[in-house]
Amino acid sequence: MKRLLDRRTILNWFVGGSTFAWLGSVLHPVVRFLMPPPEQEAAVSAVKAASLTEMAPNSGKIFKFGRKPALIVRRVDGSFAAFLAKCTHLDCVVQYRPDKERIWCACHDGFYDLNGTNVAGPPPRPLDALEVHTKGDDVYVTRKS
Amino acid sequence: MKGFVTALLLACVALTSRVKADDLSGGECLECHLEIEDPITELWKDDVHAHAGIGCDGCHGGDSTKDDSELAKRSGSGYRGQFTPRQIVLSCGGCHADIEYMKARKPLLSVDQLEKYWTSQHGKLLAKGETRVAQCVSCHGAHGVREVNDPKSPVYAANVPATCAHCHADAEYMSEFDIATNQYDEYAQSVHGKALLEKNDVRGAPACNDCHGNHGAAPPSIDAITNICGTCHSYNAELFLGSPLAPGFKEKSLADCVACHGKHLITHASDDWLEDEPGGACRKCHETGDEGSDLALYYADTLGSIRQSFDEIDELLARAEVKGMDVTEGEDYEQAARQGLLQARTLIHAFSKPVMEEKVTDIAQNQAAALEVGYAQLKAFDDRRRGLAISTLLLLLLTIGVAIKIRTLPPLE
Amino acid sequence: MSTSPENPERALLAWLKDRYPVAQFVEWAEHKTVPVGRGAFWYYFGGITLFLFLIQVGTGILLMFYYKGSADTAFASVRFISAKVPFGWLVRSIHAWAANLMIFSVFIHMFSVFFMRAYRKPRELTWLSGIVLLALLLGFGFSGYLLPWNELAFFATKVGTDIIGVIPVIGEPIMYVLRGGEEVTGSTLPRFFALHVALFPALLTLFMAAHLFFIQLQGIHEPDAWKTQPEQRKTMPFFPHFFMRELLLWLITFNILAVLAVFSPAELGVEADPFSPAPAGIKPEWYFLSTFEFLKYMPAHIGPLEGEEFGLLIISLGFLLWCLVPWIDRGRSRTMTTVVMVGGMAILVFLTILTYLGYVA
Numbered sequence: 001m002k003r004l005l006d007r008r009t010i011l012n013w014f015v016g017g018s019t020f021a022w023l024g025s026v027l028h029p030v031v032r033f034l035m036p037p038p039e040q041e042a043a044v045s046a047v048k049a050a051s052l053t054e055m056a057p058n059s060g061k062i063f064k065f066g067r068k069p070a071l072i073v074r075r076v077d078g079s080f081a082a083f084l085a086k087c088t089h090l091d092c093v094v095q096y097r098p099d100k101e102r103i104w105c106a107c108h109d110g111f112y113d114l115n116g117t118n119v120a121g122p123p124p125r126p127l128d129a130l131e132v133h134t135k136g137d138d139v140y141v142t143r144k145s
Numbered sequence: 146m147k148g149f150v151t152a153l154l155l156a157c158v159a160l161t162s163r164v165k166a167d168d169l170s171g172g173e174c175l176e177c178h179l180e181i182e183d184p185i186t187e188l189w190k191d192d193v194h195a196h197a198g199i200g201c202d203g204c205h206g207g208d209s210t211k212d213d214s215e216l217a218k219r220s221g222s223g224y225r226g227q228f229t230p231r232q233i234v235l236s237c238g239g240c241h242a243d244i245e246y247m248k249a250r251k252p253l254l255s256v257d258q259l260e261k262y263w264t265s266q267h268g269k270l271l272a273k274g275e276t277r278v279a280q281c282v283s284c285h286g287a288h289g290v291r292e293v294n295d296p297k298s299p300v301y302a303a304n305v306p307a308t309c310a311h312c313h314a315d316a317e318y319m320s321e322f323d324i325a326t327n328q329y330d331e332y333a334q335s336v337h338g339k340a341l342l343e344k345n346d347v348r349g350a351p352a353c354n355d356c357h358g359n360h361g362a363a364p365p366s367i368d369a370i371t372n373i374c375g376t377c378h379s380y381n382a383e384l385f386l387g388s389p390l391a392p393g394f395k396e397k398s399l400a401d402c403v404a405c406h407g408k409h410l411i412t413h414a415s416d417d418w419l420e421d422e423p424g425g426a427c428r429k430c431h432e433t434g435d436e437g438s439d440l441a442l443y444y445a446d447t448l449g450s451i452r453q454s455f456d457e458i459d460e461l462l463a464r465a466e467v468k469g470m471d472v473t474e475g476e477d478y479e480q481a482a483r484q485g486l487l488q489a490r491t492l493i494h495a496f497s498k499p500v501m502e503e504k505v506t507d508i509a510q511n512q513a514a515a516l517e518v519g520y521a522q523l524k525a526f527d528d529r530r531r532g533l534a535i536s537t538l539l540l541l542l543l544t545i546g547v548a549i550k551i552r553t554l555p556p557l558e
Numbered sequence: 559m560s561t562s563p564e565n566p567e568r569a570l571l572a573w574l575k576d577r578y579p580v581a582q583f584v585e586w587a588e589h590k591t592v593p594v595g596r597g598a599f600w601y602y603f604g605g606i607t608l609f610l611f612l613i614q615v616g617t618g619i620l621l622m623f624y625y626k627g628s629a630d631t632a633f634a635s636v637r638f639i640s641a642k643v644p645f646g647w648l649v650r651s652i653h654a655w656a657a658n659l660m661i662f663s664v665f666i667h668m669f670s671v672f673f674m675r676a677y678r679k680p681r682e683l684t685w686l687s688g689i690v691l692l693a694l695l696l697g698f699g700f701s702g703y704l705l706p707w708n709e710l711a712f713f714a715t716k717v718g719t720d721i722i723g724v725i726p727v728i729g730e731p732i733m734y735v736l737r738g739g740e741e742v743t744g745s746t747l748p749r750f751f752a753l754h755v756a757l758f759p760a761l762l763t764l765f766m767a768a769h770l771f772f773i774q775l776q777g778i779h780e781p782d783a784w785k786t787q788p789e790q791r792k793t794m795p796f797f798p799h800f801f802m803r804e805l806l807l808w809l810i811t812f813n814i815l816a817v818l819a820v821f822s823p824a825e826l827g828v829e830a831d832p833f834s835p836a837p838a839g840i841k842p843e844w845y846f847l848s849t850f851e852f853l854k855y856m857p858a859h860i861g862p863l864e865g866e867e868f869g870l871l872i873i874s875l876g877f878l879l880w881c882l883v884p885w886i887d888r889g890r891s892r893t894m895t896t897v898v899m900v901g902g903m904a905i906l907v908f909l910t911i912l913t914y915l916g917y918v919a
Binding site: 022026029030032033034035037039066143 | 620623630634642643644645646648649809812
């Protein structure tokens with residue numbers, strides 16, 4: 001019968017123990033990695049911009065498309081249009097003007113129609129358009145394909 | 146061989162693009178003037194009228210069917226040689242103010258140029274007999290008249306300042322008119338001048354005529370100033386006209402926007418203008434301690450601390466980024482806050498503390514969020530280091546164990 | 559020995575022995591040896607490369623849990639991994655760093671084999687399979703670089719595939735297939751992704767198996783001197799002596815990876831925009847720098863060839879010679895051996911200088 005605590009056994013216990021401890025420090029990140037994070041992916045191909053109920057006809061809403069501000073507009077006839085909200089003149093963020101049924105840049109009074117075409121003021125070119133899809137009550141916006 | 150073909154092609158293109166004299170209206174007048182190599186004929190090739198079927202006789206009269214100069218200009222042919230300035234105005238106006246005539250030819254072109262001209266400073270002086278003023282030809286040219294949107298036209302947006310400056314910046318020419326001649330120099334240094342002349346923002350930046358009018362060019366009246374600036378800066382104008390300052394300015398006949406921003410030399414507005422120091426924009430009327438000065442002080446302090454926060458955010462995010470941390474979310478908040486600051490500066494024109502306070506709260510929230518991201522990322526970096534330290538320590542133990550184990554292995558023979 | 563419930567370890571062994579030639583395997587393992595001597599340190603680098611490959615497989619699989627391989631989503635999904643997934647930054651950074659270290663260690667492995675003249679008969683096929691493995695690893699690096707879909711990778715890929723297009727006759731079709739069209743676009747990304755996670759791993763596994771199989775069959779190359787002086791021969795058992803030492807190195811390598819990942823995590827940069835002009839300072843990964851730099855120094859025309867074509871011709875010839883080294887130097891002529899060794903040294907110095915020049919440029 002060997003002694004319970006000879007050098008070899010202690011060493012084996014030591015190596016075994018530290019192996020387990022170290023493996024723990026490796027497996028911990030792996031397990032945490034595999035757990036899906038609560039916050040879902042921010043910038044994907046489709047962003048839920050608004051809901052049908054929240055957007056009355058003749059209204060607009062700024063939302064984040066990835067990292068960029070974007071504008072979704074519900075026309076008077078109920079149809080949708082969405083654009084990147086950066087004015088093509090300088091870098092201001094445009095907004096919807098229900099009184100004029102146009103998209104307006106407050107900085108230098110630039111106007112775009114609801115197809116994004118620059119119709120008045122300094123903007124040199126149309127807004128970058130996005131694509132709108134509705135699914136149930138949700139309104140999704142994607143890049144123009 | 147290749148070079149030869151290219152040259153040949155180029156020559157063909159050049160030949161076809163050169164408008165032949167036959168295509169231009171001008172009849173025998175043009176034939177003769179081409180023969181004597183009159184420089185006018187070169188200009189005429191690009192003239193809109195030449196391509197619209199209007200010949201020399203359209204303005205100058207005479208008989209363009211005669212190939213003899215004497216016959217063509219004979220009395221009774223209606224020939225008029227050189228024009229006086231007044232004749233020019235009436236001659237151009239003869240067609241351009243004729244609604245029926247223009248409707249048939251250029252239906253979209255307005256016909257009020259002549260009418261407006263007589264209301265302009267130029268027109269008023271001309272009516273009094275002063276001939277050294279600008280008339281149609283001074284700006285549009287005589288025989289090479291191009292469309293306004295033709296970049297070679299002297300009245301193309303980017304060329305307007307130089308066209309006006311041709312007379313208005315000439316101190317000698319203007320000496321008898323008791324008017325400054327530094328407008329062009331000032332304008333060229335202004336935000337508008339830089340945008341138009343350097344960035345070529347022809348759609349956005351105003352040239353002289355966008356404020357003064359073109360055919361009706363005149364110094365704008367004080368009442369008109371807010372409306373003129375408001376053409377582009379509509380929100381600022383709206384805020385100002387609704388502000389408590391507007392009635393006071395009207396009462397004192399102050400030129401609204403111009404009172405603070407100047408006219409030709411409009412530079413980027415600076416937060417320093419709000420400072421309660423001699424030379425500050427508000428100090429032109431307000432005195433330390435009065436209501437307006439207090440508001441200015443509030444603006445200056447608030448914007449100052451917002452700017453300071455941006456420095457803090459930049460420094461913090463940079464510090465986290467150098468460590469390899471992802472701070473894009475913080476940058477998004479910062480971007481939103483910067484957009485807010487831009488709006489806050491516009492909201493100054495409401496001259497109302499509550500309006501500003503609302504915006505400031507909004508900015509502060511975004512700035513706080515950006516800072517939070519920065520601090521969270523720095524903390525996350527510390528966490529990473531701590532985790533690494535723990536893992537390394539455990540590995541060290543394991544390494545020592547394995548190393549001892551290796552030493553206890555039976556020795557090599 | 560029957561299955562005894564008192565000792566489960568032995569019971570399992572007995573169960574296996576009943577069915578498989580375990581004893582033969584144990585016997586083989588006990589007799590497997592590794593030479594000991596001056597060059598012994600270099601023997602560890604093949605194993606380190608193998609270890610780094612295993613890390614790549616592990617972290618690569620983890621990354622695929624979140625990565626979305628299309629031009630619309632790739633960049634955002636990589637940022638999501640880096641910023642939002644717990645320890646995502648760690649997994650991604652380790653994957654990026656291990657890739658670099660693996661290529662570094664495989665180069666050390668190759669040159670150590672070269673200078674020890676271990677490629678000679680009967681190990682020609684081991685040498686050739688090793689070269690295929692190196693090419694595959696470079697392919698891994700090239701295809702993986704594009705996957706985050708950032709600006710730098712996008713333009714580096716453009717330049718890299720351009721170089722492939724220079725190859726006469728076959729270059730353009732290959733470039734077309736690789737890019738999925740005339741230009742590097744969103745259609746290029748899924749192709750590179752497929753190569754990176756399906757084709758290359760399959761091929762690599764195949765060739766690695768062959769490479770290792772050859773080594774097990776023939777044993778590890780021993781220094782030439784031992785043939786003439788057998789009394790100097792000194793070896794250590796693979797199990798457990800060499801294995802434990804290798805294990806130790808693996809652990810240390812792993813920790814180096816962790817340190818690199820924490821203090822220099824993989825960067826992401828800006829999302830690629832195919833329509834934006836190329837930013838200044840586009841450079842490939844360091845292991846392509848020498849090629850990149852070499853081609854840069856080529857004049858516009860050399861004889862009837864374009865400079866780049868000529869450069870590629872030189873590189874291809876060099877590569878061919880490198881493959882043929884076991885047949886050029888068979889150890890029969892001392893002069894030939896010297897020529898090959900000096901040539902190899904020259905190549906090493908040349909590559910180092912070019913890489914340095916490319917790095918500082």
